[in-house]
Amino acid sequence: MKTSRWLWPLLAISSLAACLLLISGLIYGISTILYPAESNLQRVNVERDDQLNEDGVWTILALGDSITKGTGDATSKGYAGQVRDAVDAWDDTEVRLINMAVNGYTTEQLHTQIEQQNGVIVSIQQADAILLSIGVNDLYTPGEEVLPEDVADSMTQALSRIEDIVQALTELNTDVRILYTGLYHPLREIDPDGELAALLREWNYQVMQVADAYPQVVFVPTYDLFGDNGTRYLSGDHYHPNEEGYKRIAARIMQVLEEDWHE
Amino acid sequence: MNSLLPLVRNEMLKLWKKKRFFVIIGIIAVLIPIFTYAQLRVSLDRQEQIGTSDWRVSLQQRINDYANRMSSPRVIEEWRKWMSVEVQRLQYYLDHDVNPEEPSGVTFTREFVKNAVGLFVPLLVMVIASDLVSSEHAQGTIKLLLTRPVSRWKVLLSKYLAMLLYVSLIVTALAALCYIISGAVFGYGGWHAPTLIGFQVAGADIDTSNVNMIAQWRFILMELGLVFYTGVLVGCIALMVSVIVRSTAAGMGIMLATLIAGTILSNMVSSWESAKYFFMVNMDLVRYLSGDIPPIEGMNLSFSLWVLTVWAAASIIVSFSVFTRRDVY
Incomplete structure (x- = not known):
């Protein structure tokens, strides 16, 4: 068995060096994990950067609850995805x-x-x-009993927060177009006296008033889209829209955006 | 000592001649380009899907994605817990403006080594260690070895030392090759990229009171040290098997079965609490550094180190007592 003369010294030195390095890493690691130092990190707030909007890409931001998320849509696009596809088809x-x-x-x-x-x-x-839908989860929880008194109570608070939200959004981005998707009534069958219907109409009316105070904000009504035979446009949970329902919402939003676009 | 050094030298050179180390380097050199390419695809895909290259936006979207999945009532409790921890950890990165996956060769190495500790590194160690003694039986060279004027325990000890040195070489070579190969794609920078350590998982929540920022090279150094410890433990167990079982194939089979059973167990033992005393469930020490959720609630670094050390010590005692007493014919 012929072995070159330098193999053993090379092997011994390199493996010994590796071994010492790893052992020191091990000791360092164990001591860091077992005796961690008190954290001194501060939250970093993003600086306002007007360059962000100048990237040449037309950006749609979707914010809010499951309606904007697209829950119930088999294609999981939701109305936001539909709007994106429609705008994409316009031009280059x-x-x-x-x-x-x-x-x-x-x-x-x-x-x-x-x-x-x-x-x-x-x-x-x-x-x-910005595509926005919010508020319905403040008013009631689907699947639980809806008490009109409770809905009325939570409405006042939620409405003032809507105002805060719009305020915060416009402060961060002054020229953004904000489209608020209004509430519809998916529970007509279990609301024969129309108590909840009255509250939802009241909500929509109040939000429309907030929207009117800000030139960037548009209220997009959906109440009529899911009317008496609205279940056709609702998904299996009888609460969220289905693909067709989302298409109808998207069509409304496109009408607003088209108008903007041609200006 | 005088008689031990030549023995270690002999063992080291024997292993070198068996070309096992080249096999290991070969395996690493083939696998890492594959994973580098996969990683590249993943990040390109993600970028395309989200349509932005701003890491803050894509990370935020990932967080909200988890939040959405958590809200589904059909999610398994285990998953919900994992996602809850992940959401809080990633949001903490975002809140402190630290990119957890700043693309670079160093970051790739960090992630690869972290994922390799559970199975890949143990398998590589096994390639070297699992026939250290049994092959001597198979080739009949054990008699030559034992007829030398040195005590048997010294012969075995020299094998342990050779194993230890080769494990160091394997772990270092893995990290070095990983960096060299992936760096060609992701760039060779990133040594000083900030990394957060010190997350403590408590149930489905995370305690950030001890989180600190360190340079990435420090993280990798600690990570490699922890991987090394796991590697040595696997080496000790493999050596014990190789002392007890005379057939190399059977020894390898036993080790493979144990290691693979370990990875499966780690993914499903959360409700079987006493499984935490298995060494296989404790091999992933890196998770205590990165702040990932442990397989069984209540496990921490000192516990895992104890379990691994007890197993290693027991295997050493068994193999020495068997090796020094066994009849060789």
Whole structure:
């Protein structure tokens, strides 16, 4: 067995060096994990950056609850995805959709999200249009008994938060177009006296008033889209729209955007 | 000591001649380009899907994605917990403006080594260690070895030392090759990229009171140290098997079965609490550094280190007592 003379010294030195390096890493690692130092990290807030909007891409940001998320749509596009596809078909401008909606979000959660999630703050500044649906989860929980007195109570608070949300959005991005999708009534069958219907109409009316105070905000009504035979446009849970239902919402939004686009 | 050094030298050179180390380097050199390419595809795909190259936006979307999946009532409790921890950890990165996946060769190495500790590194160690003694039986060279004027325990100890040194070489070579190959695609920078450590998982929540920012090279150094410890443990167990079982194929089979059973167990033992005393469930020490959720609630670094050390010590005692007493014919 012939062995070259330098093999053993080379092997011995390199493996010994590797071994010592790894042992020191091990000791360093164990001591760092077992005796961690007190954290001294501070939250970093994203700086406002007007360059973000100037990236040449037409950005649609979707914010809010399950309606904007697209829950119930078999293609999982939702109305936001439909709008994106429609805008994309217009001309050569590159379009992107950032969907940050979360199932079950309330106005309070959305407000926190806008104030605190850095990724959301960045995308608000990138956005050319914001699609927004929020509020229904403040009013009632689907599947649970709906008490009109409770709905009326939570409405006042939720409405003032809507105002805060719009305020925060327009502060971050002054020229963004904000499209608020109004509430519809999916529970007509179990609301024969129309008590909830009255409250939902009241909600829509109040939000429309907020929208009127801001030139960027448009209220998009959907109440009539899911009328008496509205179940045809609802998904299996009898609550969220289905693909066709979302298409109808998207069509409304496109009417607003088209008008903007041609200006 | 005088008689031990030549023995170690002998063992090291024997292993070198068997070309096992080249096999290992070969395996690594083939696999890493594949994973580098896969990683590249994943990041390109993600970028295309989200339509943005801003990491803050894509990370935020991933977080909200988890939040959406958590809201579904059909999600398994285990998953919900995992996602809850992940959401909080990633949001903490985002809140402190640290990109957890800043693309670079160093980041790729960090992630690859982290994923390799559970099965890949143990398998590589096994290639070297699982026939250290049994092959001597198979080739009949054990008699030559034992007829030398040195005590048997020294012969076995020299094999342990050779194993230890080769494990160091394997772990270092893995990291080095990983960096060199992936760096060609992702760039060779990233040594000083900020990395967060010190997340403590408590149930479905995360405690951030001890989170600190360190340079990525420090993270990798600690990570490699922890992987090395796991590697040595696997080496000790493999050596014990090789002492007890005279057939190399049977020894390898036993080790393989144990290691693979370990990875399966780690994914499903959460409700079987006493499974935490298996060494296989404790091999992933890196998770305590990165703040991932442990397979069984309540496991922490000192516990895992104890389990691994007890197993290693027991295997050493068994193999020495068997090796020094066994009749060789």
